[in-house]
Amino acid sequence: VFCSQMTRGILCHSAYDGLWFVAAPAVGVYMERQVVQRAKEAFLSGRTRPVEFRLQQLHALQRMITEKETEICTALKQDINRSQYDTPLLELIGIENEIKLAIDKLAEWAAPRSVERNLLTLRDEVYIQPEPLGVVLIIGAWNYPWAVTLQPLVGAIAAGNAAVVKPSELSEYSSLLLRALLPRYLDKDLYPVVTGGVSETQELLRLRFDHVFYTGSSSVGKVVMEAAARHLTPVTLELGGKSPCYIDKDCDVRIACRRITWGKFVNCGQTCIAPDYILCEPCIQGRVVECIRQTLLEFYGADPKCSPDYGRIINQRHFNRIMGLMEGYTPVVGGQSDSSQRYIAPTVLKDVPPQSRLMQEEIFGPLLPIVTVSDMDDAINFINEREKPLALYIFCTDKKAVKKMIEETTSGGVTVNDVMMHYTVSSLPFGGVGQSGMGRYHGKHTFDQLSHQRACLVRKLAMESVNLARYPPQDRRRARRVRMALKGNLKLLLDSCKETRQEMEE
Amino acid sequence: MSREQQAVARARKAFETGRSKPLEYRICQLKNLQRLFTERQKEIVDAIKKDLNKSEQGAQLYETLGLEGEIGLALRKLKEWAAPRSVEKNLLTLSDTVYIQPEPLGVVLIIGAWNYPWAVTIQPLVGAIAAGNAAVVKPSEVCVHTAKVMEDLLPLYIDKELYPVVTGGVTETQELLRQRFDHIFYTGNSTVGKIIMEAAAKNLTPVTLELGGKSPCYIDKNCDISIACRRVTWGKYTNCGQTCIAPDYILCEPSIQDRVIEEVKKSIKEFYTDNPKTCPDYGRIINQHHFKRVMKLLSDSTIAAGGQNDESDCYIAPTVLRDVKPEANVMQEEIFGPVLPILTVSGLDEAIKFINKREKPLALYVFSPDEKLINKVRDETSSGGMVANDCLVHFSISSLPFGGVGNSGMGSYHGKFSFDQLSHMRSCLIKQLKMEGVNSMRYPPHTAKKLGWARFFILKTATEQKCRICVSCVSSLIWSSFSFNLSSLCI
Numbered sequence: 001v002f003c004s005q006m007t008r009g010i011l012c013h014s015a016y017d018g019l020w021f022v023a024a025p026a027v028g029v030y031m032e033r034q035v036v037q038r039a040k041e042a043f044l045s046g047r048t049r050p051v052e053f054r055l056q057q058l059h060a061l062q063r064m065i066t067e068k069e070t071e072i073c074t075a076l077k078q079d080i081n082r083s084q085y086d087t088p089l090l091e092l093i094g095i096e097n098e099i100k101l102a103i104d105k106l107a108e109w110a111a112p113r114s115v116e117r118n119l120l121t122l123r124d125e126v127y128i129q130p131e132p133l134g135v136v137l138i139i140g141a142w143n144y145p146w147a148v149t150l151q152p153l154v155g156a157i158a159a160g161n162a163a164v165v166k167p168s169e170l171s172e173y174s175s176l177l178l179r180a181l182l183p184r185y186l187d188k189d190l191y192p193v194v195t196g197g198v199s200e201t202q203e204l205l206r207l208r209f210d211h212v213f214y215t216g217s218s219s220v221g222k223v224v225m226e227a228a229a230r231h232l233t234p235v236t237l238e239l240g241g242k243s244p245c246y247i248d249k250d251c252d253v254r255i256a257c258r259r260i261t262w263g264k265f266v267n268c269g270q271t272c273i274a275p276d277y278i279l280c281e282p283c284i285q286g287r288v289v290e291c292i293r294q295t296l297l298e299f300y301g302a303d304p305k306c307s308p309d310y311g312r313i314i315n316q317r318h319f320n321r322i323m324g325l326m327e328g329y330t331p332v333v334g335g336q337s338d339s340s341q342r343y344i345a346p347t348v349l350k351d352v353p354p355q356s357r358l359m360q361e362e363i364f365g366p367l368l369p370i371v372t373v374s375d376m377d378d379a380i381n382f383i384n385e386r387e388k389p390l391a392l393y394i395f396c397t398d399k400k401a402v403k404k405m406i407e408e409t410t411s412g413g414v415t416v417n418d419v420m421m422h423y424t425v426s427s428l429p430f431g432g433v434g435q436s437g438m439g440r441y442h443g444k445h446t447f448d449q450l451s452h453q454r455a456c457l458v459r460k461l462a463m464e465s466v467n468l469a470r471y472p473p474q475d476r477r478r479a480r481r482v483r484m485a486l487k488g489n490l491k492l493l494l495d496s497c498k499e500t501r502q503e504m505e506e
Numbered sequence: 507m508s509r510e511q512q513a514v515a516r517a518r519k520a521f522e523t524g525r526s527k528p529l530e531y532r533i534c535q536l537k538n539l540q541r542l543f544t545e546r547q548k549e550i551v552d553a554i555k556k557d558l559n560k561s562e563q564g565a566q567l568y569e570t571l572g573l574e575g576e577i578g579l580a581l582r583k584l585k586e587w588a589a590p591r592s593v594e595k596n597l598l599t600l601s602d603t604v605y606i607q608p609e610p611l612g613v614v615l616i617i618g619a620w621n622y623p624w625a626v627t628i629q630p631l632v633g634a635i636a637a638g639n640a641a642v643v644k645p646s647e648v649c650v651h652t653a654k655v656m657e658d659l660l661p662l663y664i665d666k667e668l669y670p671v672v673t674g675g676v677t678e679t680q681e682l683l684r685q686r687f688d689h690i691f692y693t694g695n696s697t698v699g700k701i702i703m704e705a706a707a708k709n710l711t712p713v714t715l716e717l718g719g720k721s722p723c724y725i726d727k728n729c730d731i732s733i734a735c736r737r738v739t740w741g742k743y744t745n746c747g748q749t750c751i752a753p754d755y756i757l758c759e760p761s762i763q764d765r766v767i768e769e770v771k772k773s774i775k776e777f778y779t780d781n782p783k784t785c786p787d788y789g790r791i792i793n794q795h796h797f798k799r800v801m802k803l804l805s806d807s808t809i810a811a812g813g814q815n816d817e818s819d820c821y822i823a824p825t826v827l828r829d830v831k832p833e834a835n836v837m838q839e840e841i842f843g844p845v846l847p848i849l850t851v852s853g854l855d856e857a858i859k860f861i862n863k864r865e866k867p868l869a870l871y872v873f874s875p876d877e878k879l880i881n882k883v884r885d886e887t888s889s890g891g892m893v894a895n896d897c898l899v900h901f902s903i904s905s906l907p908f909g910g911v912g913n914s915g916m917g918s919y920h921g922k923f924s925f926d927q928l929s930h931m932r933s934c935l936i937k938q939l940k941m942e943g944v945n946s947m948r949y950p951p952h953t954a955k956k957l958g959w960a961r962f963f964i965l966k967t968a969t970e971q972k973c974r975i976c977v978s979c980v981s982s983l984i985w986s987s988f989s990f991n992l993s994s995l996c997i
Contacts, residue, residue, distance in 0.1 A: 046886075049885070083950070083952055084952075085952030085953070085954070085956070085957050086952065088957060088960075088961070089948060089952070089957060089960055093960060093961055093964050093965065094964070096965060097964055097965055100965065115903075115905035115906060116905040117903075117905070118902075118903060118904075118905075120899070120902075121899075121903060126903060126905070126906065128906065128907065129884065129892075131888055133911070134912075210912065218710060221710060222707050222708060222710055225703070225706070225707035225710065226704055226707040226708075228703070228707075229700055229703035229704040229706075229707055230700060230704070232696060232699060232700055232703065232715070232717070232912065232913055232915075232916070234916040234917075237710065239710070251939060252939045255939045255942050256939060258942065258945070258949070259945065262945075262948060262949055298949075299949055299950040299951070300950060300951075301951075307950065307951070308952075309950035309951055309952050310950075395939070397938075397939060402936065406607070406934065407527075410609055410930060410932065411932065412932070412933070413932060413933035413934070413935075414932065414933070414934045414935065415935045415937065416934075416935065416936040416937060417936070417937040417938055417939045418935075418937045418945075421598070421599070421935055421937065422933045422934070422935040424596070424598065424964065425593070425595070425596055425598075425599055425604055425933075425935060426596070427593035427594040427595070427596075427604070428593055428604065428606065428933035428934075428935065429606065429931055429933055430933065433611070433930045433932070434612075434688065434710065435710055437710075438710065438712040439712075440931070452888060452911040453907055453918070454884075454888065454889065454890070454891060454892060454911070455890070455891035455892070455900050455903075455906035455907055455908065455918075456884065456891070456892045456893075456894075456900075457891075457892070457893045457894070457896070457899065457900040457903065457906070458877075458880060458893075458894040458895070459893070459894060459895040459896045459899075460875075460895055461729055461730045461733045461734060461873070461875060461895050462733075464733050464736070467736075467737070467740075467896075470567065470740065471736075471740055471776070471777055472564075472777040472778060472785070472787035472788075473777070473779075473785070473786075473787055474561055474563035474564055474567065474786075474787050
């Protein structure tokens with residue numbers, strides 16, 4: 001995509017199909033309002049209600065991912081220097097998987113869910129009916145722009161909602177490509193894409209939605225929730241934090257470090273569930289460093305700058321931020337950088353003090369600090385002194401110790417003896433707790449998160465005698481009967497109904 | 507440090523000791539809570555009578571019985587609810603342990619309401635205790651006597667550090683909202699609900715808001731109007747209309763309006779005698795402020811029944827209004843009082859349009875023998891919950907999630923839903939430091955071939971049964987394709 005900046009917008013020429021289009025913020029403040037209004041009207045038309053419509057949209061989305069894979073990979077290479085294999089591996093296959101699952105299971109997910117009855121409702125229909133919420137706002141992030149925008153969209157479509165998609169402006173090429181592609185495959189009134197920066201997002205947040213799904217930082221998460229509160233809009237916040245990674249001295253350190261190295265440096269460390277820092281005992285620190293060094297050589301070669309598989313930092317601001325975290329420390333691995341390319345080498349730092357800048361904020365970059373602890377209990381205390389992270393990683397072969405660590409800490413999710421993989425299991429709910437977020441998604445959980453689970457009770461205008469016990473005039477005998485009924489004593493209940501009916505007739 | 511800050515700090519410290527984690531402890535606390543209701547019925551009932559003029563049986567029926575049921579259910583099911591929940595595995599995790607572990611959140615703030623003070627304050631507490639949390643309980647100051655009883659009795663039965671009761675009004679609540687909690691559970695109105703959520707946002711605290719709204723009640727002309735009206739009358743005038751899920755207003759065709767009014771009048775007489783003021787089963791408006799508020803709502807509509815009132819006693823007779831216009835005062839806010847407006851509509855479609863023009867209500871009621879009609883209402887409207895051919899009773903079914911949608915609230919509770927709402931469902935994946943060969947397809951340097959393998963593994967949908975057959979073929983395939991010797995990995 002060739003882009004040329006103009007005074008009030010960005011004029012873009014798509015190399016793919018020769019189309020010219022203008023991307024936001026040219027059209028002005030009312031565009032967001034109009035777009036949301038149109039989505040609301042489209043939702044109220046009722047066309048998202050039939051399951052067939054939703055399936056059709058999901059199939060179209062599936063086609064988009066398959067047909068435009070090359071374009072998507074190119075956009076990501078320009079945004080973040082993502083390798084052409086990492087994009088399908090980390091984003092597209094996951095999205096495809098979610099779409100497939102939704103298509104397979106939609107009829108089941110959307111059907112009424114029967115529930116356990118009690119004695120009083122034996123003859124009634126009692127069930128939970130999943131329903132669409134209405135218009136969902138999806139605010140994406142820049143690090144996996146397609147995954148964190150489209151996976152929630154899959155759930156929104158499946159649940160029968162309309163959805164306004166606001167991709168992150170930091171992943172500029174992906175954002176513009178999404179804006180060009182989505183309306184060509186999906187219903188463009190129901191699922192509009194709104195591009196833009198802070199002011200466009202703020203304008204969107206002033207409007208009323210039925211759910212807001214945000215992926216990003218905790219500080220903006222608070223702003224999003226505050227805005228949503230004004231309309232009593234429920235939110236899903238997929239935030240971040242510092243995900244600790246504990247390496248037990250008795251485990252296979254070599255394999256542990258391979259897995260950690262992969263998880264840390266993929267996407268140049270810009271992953272919400274990347275192992276942020278390592279905790280281990282001093283006696284294995286040296287070995288950990290060596291294993292990581294060897295693995296890095298294997299993955300990215302002697303000069304990662306030349307590896308097609310090693311990414312870049314998204315922009316100058318983040319580059320400077322990450323470089324600043326390292327100030328005053330000498331890394332034991334890496335440390336090289338090139339500002340013109342926003343390149344930072346895979347870097348490891350040892351004996352990092354807990355009060356250092358590195359340990360004060362989520363790194364979101366290719367710096368891997370090692371903090372030494374005296375033992376597992378010390379590690380547990382360290383973790384619990386800090387905010388609840390999005391993920392916790394434990395490398396340990398002792399089942400009892402693993403159990404203890406899980407029980408004595410909390411986090412969004414846990415993967416033991418690997419990193420990040422809990423993200424790939426669609427039957428596991430993915431989300432944070434505390435500062436790392438609220439709500440969850442993936443697989444059926446996305447569908448449920450973006451639905452209203454409506455409690456339904458269908459009775460008959462018969463058997464009125466059973467109700468008599470609840471009506472005034474209340475007296476001690478009636479109260480006793482109701483108590484018995486609620487406790488499930490059928491014979492006494494039937495007898496008591498007969499008695500009450502006789503009383504009524506009297 | 508303010509009193510509120512201290513209570514919260516003490517609760518957090520008590521939570522951090524870990525004593526609420528073991529199930530035995532939680533069961534012990536729940537059993538103690540159970541004892542409170544069996545041993546202290548008299549104090550509870552006396553206080554409710556003073557606050558709301560609820561009869562003894564009324565108090566039991568509508569508050570304590572339900573609570574006792576919830577505690578009993580939690581005691582029976584706690585072990586099951588708190589246990590790890592296994593989930594479906596995929597091909598990549600076949601040999602792994604994959605489960606969801608429910609965990610306590612920490613310190614929960616429960617802000618109660620005054621209309622069913624025990625039910626809406628203690629039911630969430632049951633869930634909080636069952637889930638292993640600490641909980642700061644803030645009863646509504648409007649039900650003065652019940653708040654005092656809660657403040658006096660709860661510490662005598664349950665752990666007073668983990669579950670402190672903090673009484674007070676607006677100032678004390680604001681001070682509480684400045685503290686940091688792990689979840690806030692609020693029952694009340696939408697206006698305050700927004701303030702609560704805004705305050706919670708500052709700490710990224712998740713919330714459950716059980717709010718209200720105008721719950722519509724559609725009566726089909728083909729139903730048994732006598733029974734329908736009896737049920738509606740019960741649902742409306744219980745607790746003097748001060749029920750969040752009371753049928754707020756009736757929608758029906760003009761041809762049955764008179765009949766509806768007649769039947770409602772008949773039921774009112776049956777329940778509350780000719781003089782409800784002297785009937786022990788008929789309640790009072792909670793206070794002067796609400797009395798005045800409700801009386802104002804009557805001013806621009808035609809009274810078809812009732813209308814008598816006595817400010818000194820906060821008494822308003824069971825009242826029915828007819829031919830009410832959508833612009834009338836009574837249709838502008840949740841009534842929360844013993845006033846039942848009837849609005850006429852030309853048919854079901856107009857009723858549905860009417861309902862959908864307004865905020866999503868907490869409950870929706872439809873009276874009809876026609877299943878098709880009921881399904882149409884369900885499919886073309888939305889509400890927290892829906893009941894066909896009765897009122898209120900979905901509240902007492904613990905297997906149904908109770909909560910609102912849109913302006914009527916977010917989150918849900920009762921039974922296991924309370925436990926789940928006040929827990930963190932932690933995803934757990936336990937792998938082994940073996941089979942490293944399988945991971946090669948994700949490591950750089952990347953190749954098209956490796957990507958092909960990844961696609962195969964991730965996109966294959968696998969059920970346990972299919973996998974048992976697959977796994978032997980697949981694992982032999984893996985072992986033959988990949989070498990455990992890292993240096994020979996050149997795929």
